[in-house]
Amino acid sequence: MFEADPVMLSRILTGLTLAFHVIFATLGVGVPIMIALAEWMGIRRNDPHYTMLARRWARGFVITVAVGVVTGTAIGLQLSLLWPNFMQVAGQVIALPMFMEVFAFFFEAIFLGIYLYTWDRFKSKVRHFLLIIPVILGATASAFFITTVNAFMNTPQGFELVDGVMRNIQPLEAMFNPATPTKTAHVIITCYLTSAFILAMIAAWKLFRGNDHAYHKKGLHLSMVAAFIFSIGTVLIGDLSGKFLAEYQPEKLAAAEWHFETETEAPLVLGGVLNDEGEVEYALEIPYALSILAYGTPGAEVEGLNETPEDLWPPLWVHYAFDLMVFIGMYLTFISGAYLAIYKFKRHLLYNRPLLFGIIAGGPLAFVAIQSGWFYAEVGRQPWILNGLMKTAEGATQADHVGLMLILFILLYLFLGISTVLVLRGMFKKKPAEQELYERGIETRGDSA
Amino acid sequence: MTYEVLGITVLWLFLYGYLIVASIDFGAGFFHYYNKESKKDYRINKLIQRYLSPVWEITNVFLVFFFIGIVGFFPDTAYYYGSALLVPGSISIILLAIRGSYYAFNTYGAKDNRLYSFLYGATGLLIPASFTVVLTISEGGFLEVTDDRVQLQYGALFSSGYSWSVVILAIVSVLYISAMFLTYYANRAGDPQAYQLFRKYALFWSAPTIAACVLIFFTLSQHNPEHFSSMISIGWVFFLSLLFFCAAVALVYQGKYLGLAFVLVMLQYGTAWFGYGASHLPYLLYPYLTIYDGFVNEAMAIALIAAFIGGLLLLIPSLYLAMRLFLFDDEYVQGKK
Numbered sequence: 001m002f003e004a005d006p007v008m009l010s011r012i013l014t015g016l017t018l019a020f021h022v023i024f025a026t027l028g029v030g031v032p033i034m035i036a037l038a039e040w041m042g043i044r045r046n047d048p049h050y051t052m053l054a055r056r057w058a059r060g061f062v063i064t065v066a067v068g069v070v071t072g073t074a075i076g077l078q079l080s081l082l083w084p085n086f087m088q089v090a091g092q093v094i095a096l097p098m099f100m101e102v103f104a105f106f107f108e109a110i111f112l113g114i115y116l117y118t119w120d121r122f123k124s125k126v127r128h129f130l131l132i133i134p135v136i137l138g139a140t141a142s143a144f145f146i147t148t149v150n151a152f153m154n155t156p157q158g159f160e161l162v163d164g165v166m167r168n169i170q171p172l173e174a175m176f177n178p179a180t181p182t183k184t185a186h187v188i189i190t191c192y193l194t195s196a197f198i199l200a201m202i203a204a205w206k207l208f209r210g211n212d213h214a215y216h217k218k219g220l221h222l223s224m225v226a227a228f229i230f231s232i233g234t235v236l237i238g239d240l241s242g243k244f245l246a247e248y249q250p251e252k253l254a255a256a257e258w259h260f261e262t263e264t265e266a267p268l269v270l271g272g273v274l275n276d277e278g279e280v281e282y283a284l285e286i287p288y289a290l291s292i293l294a295y296g297t298p299g300a301e302v303e304g305l306n307e308t309p310e311d312l313w314p315p316l317w318v319h320y321a322f323d324l325m326v327f328i329g330m331y332l333t334f335i336s337g338a339y340l341a342i343y344k345f346k347r348h349l350l351y352n353r354p355l356l357f358g359i360i361a362g363g364p365l366a367f368v369a370i371q372s373g374w375f376y377a378e379v380g381r382q383p384w385i386l387n388g389l390m391k392t393a394e395g396a397t398q399a400d401h402v403g404l405m406l407i408l409f410i411l412l413y414l415f416l417g418i419s420t421v422l423v424l425r426g427m428f429k430k431k432p433a434e435q436e437l438y439e440r441g442i443e444t445r446g447d448s449a
Numbered sequence: 450m451t452y453e454v455l456g457i458t459v460l461w462l463f464l465y466g467y468l469i470v471a472s473i474d475f476g477a478g479f480f481h482y483y484n485k486e487s488k489k490d491y492r493i494n495k496l497i498q499r500y501l502s503p504v505w506e507i508t509n510v511f512l513v514f515f516f517i518g519i520v521g522f523f524p525d526t527a528y529y530y531g532s533a534l535l536v537p538g539s540i541s542i543i544l545l546a547i548r549g550s551y552y553a554f555n556t557y558g559a560k561d562n563r564l565y566s567f568l569y570g571a572t573g574l575l576i577p578a579s580f581t582v583v584l585t586i587s588e589g590g591f592l593e594v595t596d597d598r599v600q601l602q603y604g605a606l607f608s609s610g611y612s613w614s615v616v617i618l619a620i621v622s623v624l625y626i627s628a629m630f631l632t633y634y635a636n637r638a639g640d641p642q643a644y645q646l647f648r649k650y651a652l653f654w655s656a657p658t659i660a661a662c663v664l665i666f667f668t669l670s671q672h673n674p675e676h677f678s679s680m681i682s683i684g685w686v687f688f689l690s691l692l693f694f695c696a697a698v699a700l701v702y703q704g705k706y707l708g709l710a711f712v713l714v715m716l717q718y719g720t721a722w723f724g725y726g727a728s729h730l731p732y733l734l735y736p737y738l739t740i741y742d743g744f745v746n747e748a749m750a751i752a753l754i755a756a757f758i759g760g761l762l763l764l765i766p767s768l769y770l771a772m773r774l775f776l777f778d779d780e781y782v783q784g785k786k
Contacts, residue, residue: 059557066553069506070546073513080520081538084531084599091524092745096752102517103760106510110767113503114774121774134767171752398598399535412543416550423558 007393009402010082013409015378017075019371020413024068026370029143029188030195031061032112036132038222043125048442049215053222055119056433057199060424062116067420072105074409082402086385086395092166093159093174094149101145108138140188147187150377151179155248156386178248182241183377189237190373193230194366197332199223201363208356215433217351221343224359228336234329239293246294249387250303252380255314256322257290258283259304266290266302270323274316314380321376328369335362452750453740456522457733459757460515461726467511468722469626469715474508475573476627477501478552480650482570485563493635493643499784500634502556503775507768509549521753525743529734530583532599533592537582544579548572577619585612588673589735611668618661622718625654629697629714633707638782648701655698659691662721673735679728686724693717 035054042051080087111134122128152158158174159166203219245253254260258269258280268290272283288298295302305313335358342350349355385392437443477497484493520527531538548569555565586592586601588611593600606612628650635643670677680687697713700706731739744750775781 062557063553065506066550066557069509070549073509073545073549074542076513077516077538077542080516080527080531081535082531084528087520087527087531088524091520091527092749095521095524095745095749096756098517099521099753100756100760102510102514103756103763106507106514106760107763107767109506109510110764110771113506114771117503118774167746169746169748171749397532397535399532399600401536405535405539408539408543412546416546419550419554423554427558 006398006400006402007396009406010396011392013402013406014075014078014082015375016406016409016413017071017078018374018378020417021068021071021075022370022374023367024064024071025143026191026194026367027061027064027198028068029139029191030193031057031064031199032132032136032139033192034195034199034223034226035061036129036136037226038219039129039132041222043129047218048437048440049218050222052215052433052437052440052442053219056428056436058116060427062112063420063424063427065112067416069109071413071416082397083385083395084397086390089164089166089390089395090153090386093156093169093171094152096171097145097148097152097175101142101149104138104141104145106138108135108142111135111138143188143191144184147184148175148177148180151183152177153385154183154377154381154387155179156389161389179244182237182244185237186234186241189230189233190370193227193234193332194370196223196227196230197336197359197362197366200227200336201360204356204359207351208353208360212351213434215437220359224336224339224343227332227362228340231329231333231336235333238326238329242293243295246302249381251305251308251312252314252318253294254303254305254308255316255318255380256376258316258319259290259302260306262301262304262307264291264299264301266294266300268293269319312383314382318376318380321372321379325369325373325376328365328372332362332366332369335359452747452754453744454730455754456744456750457726457730457740460518460522461723463511463518464515465719465722467508467515468718470504470508470511472577472623472626473630474501474505474627475577476623476625477631478548478570478573479624480627480631480647482566484646485566493640493646495784496635496638496640496643497631498556499638499782500631500775501552503771505549505552507771509545512545522745522750523733523738523740523743524745525738526733529592529594529599529738530586533586533601534582536601537579541576541579544572544576548576574620574623577623578616581612581615581619582606585609585615587729587732587734588669588676589732589737590672592734592737594737609668609672611665611672614661614664614668618658618665621654621657621661625651625658626714626718628654629701629711632701633711634782636707637779638784648704651701652698655694659694676729676735680724683724683728686720686727690717690720690724693720 035057038050038057039054042048042054111131115128115131115135118128118131152174155178156174157177158170158172160168200220200223203216203223206213206216207220242253245256258272258274259266260278265288267285267287269280270284270286272280275281290302291298291300294300335355339350339355339359342352342355381387383391383393385395477500481494481497551565551568551572555562555569558565585606591602591606591609591612593602628647632644632647632651635647666677666680669680693713693716697710697717700710700713729735731741733740733743745753
């Protein structure tokens, strides 16, 4: 029975916690760099609008950091509570990156506290700006370290498994496993991209509603330029990730592409549905594209899913998650590129409504892409918790009441999610940017450049 | 010193750090709510927030450090404690999540909200109570261990005098440590009203603190005689702790050397904490798990210790900077910055 299966319930609860946490974690990694860019622009150009952007972004950021911290604490503990057998075995190897992640987070926490409470304390503006650097380093480093753990679960190495116990361990080899470079780079760049789009969304929304204050225009421009650069990075690293999968986890790539027969000149399958006979219908096929994605040449042979025994197949619905992620990634590149093109060549059309709407949509879509990307990555390695070594079912807890805990956590995340939205709305509605600029004596009321 | 002892000492030290900073934090949340409800001067709550706002996130990391560290050094603890603590551990997570986020919502959010303030005040007392389960089950007698399962015996846990006395000690300690610290902090802030109020709280909570300690000794002697007798063999440590307690309370009573008084509080808990920990060794979970049979492999132990030293080199100067800016900067403490 579904309800009584602690393995399934543990998977759902872990998935739920991570899906909720990743929203805040993504912002936690990406927003500091945007704050830094804005503050730096403010100093360089001596433009208080940018400084105000940094201040207001930082203020909203604290709220999301708080929820990120508590949900991060939750997943840290849940690893041992829900997967005690897995942690007992893998704890021998993943201890180092987890430990280092905590240090990075510690470092970030200290400097974030200092940064937020020293806005007007130093005579030199640059000195305050410097305090955000350790926040960026800490946030990015913790994303890096924790992602190496996930990379290890995909391509475990650096030990020998003897009777269920890991021996002859090389901590660094485990940490820098084949999945580490592409996975960490992909995670970090998409955090930056998503955060840039979220901030762009806010500015675009203001402009869309008819507010034409220079503050919002500068906010939009800064975040769109950043978003375009990050989206190019995302596309390039995404391509490397595909090549990594072809080499090390061909069954994951094959499941994503519904690629069953091993063949050369393999086509890429977009969309479509699988019928009862396991055939793909209504899909758009791009010839050679999968071979190019996997190995960089149209003639390359790509391993099909049929090479993997059927009981070790990942669920085939990961295809949709994969496609969704890729489509949105393309869309984000396109819309930020369109903004820049119009900015350069047709500046009088810059704030046209379809473009602004497209940018606004980019914010939530970027989050959809983050979620579907993670679901693809995680579900795509099922049934393994340690790829090729330990099945997910072997790692789960035997304890009772997992179902009850699942209900409690659903309620918690609902409660936190709703409160976060209410609080953030309240914060920025109560004091719009124009009012704050006025109160700080930066400009007179009604002024717009 | 073996790697095992070094590992557990480091972890125990961090848990001690958490005990002190989190007690200040949890107690402050409770006092904040209580003062608000009983219409005490609003400035007093401003004072509490001035201390807490820049540091609450740092406080939380001490805890994360401990539970990640213990799984790192002693992976078997993940199996035993992880299996046994699913329900109480999840409850602790939920309380922590509510507290952390509602603290932020209340402090940085749009308005001072009564419900938010209640949520973070009330959870401040429930969290230490929920954490004590870990200490309680480490004494043995509350688990049923078979080949493929570890189960917590809720009946035994809830009917045990020892487990309840640990809960009581945790709650009164939180209020006592926090009030002692805030007495010092209010005095530095030059706020006589807040100072008098916290001094009153501090003195009020000192008696139950010591009573709870006596209760712990008594119930532990019933529950785990082996551990109790090894505590007696280093009885001087606990006697020292008592002396620190008396000196701290005497200083606060006279209203002199409040900084020193808080250092004495830290020594009081430090001696008791390390005395308790040392006498519990070699067991991590009596009688199933010692520090020797659950230890991580040697290569990883060396890597962890190297990472630890590297981390400390980064953290200590940063913590020093944070403390200089927020704790030992008179103008900040007095609310002028």
